[in-house]
Amino acid sequence: MLPTLASRIPWSIGADGDADAPHTFKYRSPSLKRLFKTYLEKPELAGLILLVLLIVLFQVRSHGVFLNQDNLRGILGILPEAGLVAIGVTILMISGEFDLSVGSIFALMPMTMAVLMVQGWPFPLALLAGLLASAAIGFINGYVTIRFAIPSFITTLGMLFMARSLTVVVSGGFPPLLPADLPTWLFTSFVGPGNMFRMSFLWFVAVAVLTSLMLSRTNFGNWIKATGGFLPAAAAMGIPTTRVKIVCFMLCSVLSGFAGMLQVLRLGSPLPSIGEGMELQAVASAVIGGASLAGGIGTVMGGIIGTTLIRVIDNGLVLSHVDANWFKFAIGFLTIFAVVANAWMRKRAKAIKMEG
Amino acid sequence: MSDAIISVRDLHKWYSGVHALKGVTLDFKRGEALGLVGDNGAGKSTLINILSGVHRADQGEIKVEGREVSIATPRDAMDLGIETIYQYNSMVPTMSIARNLFIGREPTRFSILGVGILDQKKMAEESVRAIANVDLHLRSPDALVGELSGGQRQGVAIARAMHFKSKVMILDEPTNHLSVKETNKVIGFVRGLKEQGVTGVFISHNMHHVFECCDRIVAMARGEIVLDKRIGDTSIDEVHSVL
Numbered sequence: 176m177l178p179t180l181a182s183r184i185p186w187s188i189g190a191d192g193d194a195d196a197p198h199t200f201k202y203r204s205p206s207l208k209r210l211f212k213t214y215l216e217k218p219e220l221a222g223l224i225l226l227v228l229l230i231v232l233f234q235v236r237s238h239g240v241f242l243n244q245d246n247l248r249g250i251l252g253i254l255p256e257a258g259l260v261a262i263g264v265t266i267l268m269i270s271g272e273f274d275l276s277v278g279s280i281f282a283l284m285p286m287t288m289a290v291l292m293v294q295g296w297p298f299p300l301a302l303l304a305g306l307l308a309s310a311a312i313g314f315i316n317g318y319v320t321i322r323f324a325i326p327s328f329i330t331t332l333g334m335l336f337m338a339r340s341l342t343v344v345v346s347g348g349f350p351p352l353l354p355a356d357l358p359t360w361l362f363t364s365f366v367g368p369g370n371m372f373r374m375s376f377l378w379f380v381a382v383a384v385l386t387s388l389m390l391s392r393t394n395f396g397n398w399i400k401a402t403g404g405f406l407p408a409a410a411a412m413g414i415p416t417t418r419v420k421i422v423c424f425m426l427c428s429v430l431s432g433f434a435g436m437l438q439v440l441r442l443g444s445p446l447p448s449i450g451e452g453m454e455l456q457a458v459a460s461a462v463i464g465g466a467s468l469a470g471g472i473g474t475v476m477g478g479i480i481g482t483t484l485i486r487v488i489d490n491g492l493v494l495s496h497v498d499a500n501w502f503k504f505a506i507g508f509l510t511i512f513a514v515v516a517n518a519w520m521r522k523r524a525k526a527i528k529m530e531g
Numbered sequence: 532m533s534d535a536i537i538s539v540r541d542l543h544k545w546y547s548g549v550h551a552l553k554g555v556t557l558d559f560k561r562g563e564a565l566g567l568v569g570d571n572g573a574g575k576s577t578l579i580n581i582l583s584g585v586h587r588a589d590q591g592e593i594k595v596e597g598r599e600v601s602i603a604t605p606r607d608a609m610d611l612g613i614e615t616i617y618q619y620n621s622m623v624p625t626m627s628i629a630r631n632l633f634i635g636r637e638p639t640r641f642s643i644l645g646v647g648i649l650d651q652k653k654m655a656e657e658s659v660r661a662i663a664n665v666d667l668h669l670r671s672p673d674a675l676v677g678e679l680s681g682g683q684r685q686g687v688a689i690a691r692a693m694h695f696k697s698k699v700m701i702l703d704e705p706t707n708h709l710s711v712k713e714t715n716k717v718i719g720f721v722r723g724l725k726e727q728g729v730t731g732v733f734i735s736h737n738m739h740h741v742f743e744c745c746d747r748i749v750a751m752a753r754g755e756i757v758l759d760k761r762i763g764d765t766s767i768d769e770v771h772s773v774l
Binding site: 395 | 585606633634639646649651675
């Protein structure tokens with residue numbers, strides 16, 4: 176149906192309005208053009224295309240080794256750790272804030288647990304204490320950022336150093352020995368057909384599904400996007416933006432701490448140096464997955480795609496006998512490339528006029 | 532005054548030593564379109580911010596429909612039926628029209644402690660109806676607000692206020708940065724508010740816009756009301772002379 180003259184007028188009020196106006200604007204099934212536009216607007220599309228291309232490339236270059244069961248097991252075994260951190264960072268970024276302290280919390284949380292367990296605390300209590308400590312750090316990050324109106328970049332940069340220092344201090348310089356009877360069956364044991372996954376992968380999937388639903392299907396998710404998208408509007412419409420941001424900070428810290436515990440259970444020892452550099456990889460993951468540094472835009476799926484992409488490159492370069500020192504180069508290049516590609520696609524999508 | 536929907540008495544506000552409102556007393560009458568004019572710093576934004584819950588008055592009382600109220604947050608104002616449409620900041624450009632219509636007041640299917648699952652079907656249906664009710668011609672509630680023109684955005688903001696059955700609609704410089712054609716649409720809308728029984732408060736720098744659509748004009752200068760007359764009893768020149 177060709178657009179009538181009336182539908183080209185931006186909007187009109189008054190006598191010329193059709194009395195049966197509601198019938199004029201029935202919800203129509205999306206046209207092909209609309210569908211194309213909608214997909215072009217998906218922030219994670221660029222990352223997804225890159226991921227598929229790289230998987231194909233590495234599969235060919237490694238003569239079929241890349242996608243075999245053993246290699247996939249290796250990738251999926253460590254993906255949850257970086258993936259959980261990336262989910263937290265992505266959600267926080269959508270709310271318009273930023274966390275550089277995730278790598279330090281990644282180390283501090285399991286170290287706290289280890290020290291408590293050495294003193295005789297049972298695992299569940301130590302886990303609870305570790306998660307509470309992570310949540311407290313997230314709260315401090317958020318509270319200080321908002322209360323003193325300083326960039327979260329600064330608050331969490333400070334926290335990066337403080338939490339890392341605390342990790343070394345509480346360990347006394349020596350990584351404590353973990354008790355032998357840890358519930359690894361719940362977190363790191365291999366399960367599934369052909370022992371394909373670690374338990375951590377199931378935790379990761381569960382968290383990914385829950386946070387994804389939270390972001391897209393709940394009113395709280397709507398508040399996160401509004402708070403990051405345009406703070407004055409969100410506040411004017413009565414959204415408790417301070418609380419929203421602090422909850423996102425806390426969620427990000429708790430997920431990072433939990434991910435750190437998964438790594439320690441996998442490695443069997445709480446090293447104080449784990450998670451170094453993780454904060455920047457997590458930001459790269461979020462950005463490759465289409466999250467905007469300015470806030471308001473991004474998806475949990477995008478963060479996961481970004482993390483997977485980084486893990487795939489890490490693994491694929493080795494399998495295709497490329498000097499492993501090119502790894503960081505590849506991540507850096509992809510980060511910039513993904514953002515440029517995203518911006519370009521969004522511009523293309525905007526050029527497809529649907530309203531008018 | 533029984534026909535006053537909002538009445539403020541002796542309202543004062545200080546900003547770090549500056550006396551921004553010096554005892555303002557004013558009745559907003561039911562169903563009237565009131566034009567609020569004044570230079571920058573005259574106190575009109577302060578008055579509006581207090582009524583919409585952005586700031587709190589330091590002194591004075593506010594009554595809504597005869598009851599004394601305390602408006603501490605934007606949400607309080609909205610719950611009292613006072614909706615404010617700002618020049619820029621009523622919409623989140625990165626979100627769809629449907630999502631914007633319900634920001635902060637999303638319908639949920641069930642909720643725990645105020646957090647719940649969005650009723651997306653209801654949001655889509657109601658947003659289509661809300662938009663159609665103000666004769667806003669948009670094809671899909673899923674379009675991003677960032678893609679709309681300035682006039683269309685004001686239209687969505689107005690549709691939102693109407694949808695939530697606000698009793699008083701405050702429009703803060705709604706015609707700034709709009710084309711002539713879109714300005715006329717907004718003015719037409721302010722005129723139309725009366726038929727819906729909604730009190731309109733129209734804030735503008737542009738005296739012609741105010742005279743075109745209001746019943747009564749209130750001019751402020753230096754934190755005080757300096758003129759309060761029916762449109763028919765005054766002129767643009769008189770209003771200019773007191774500012």
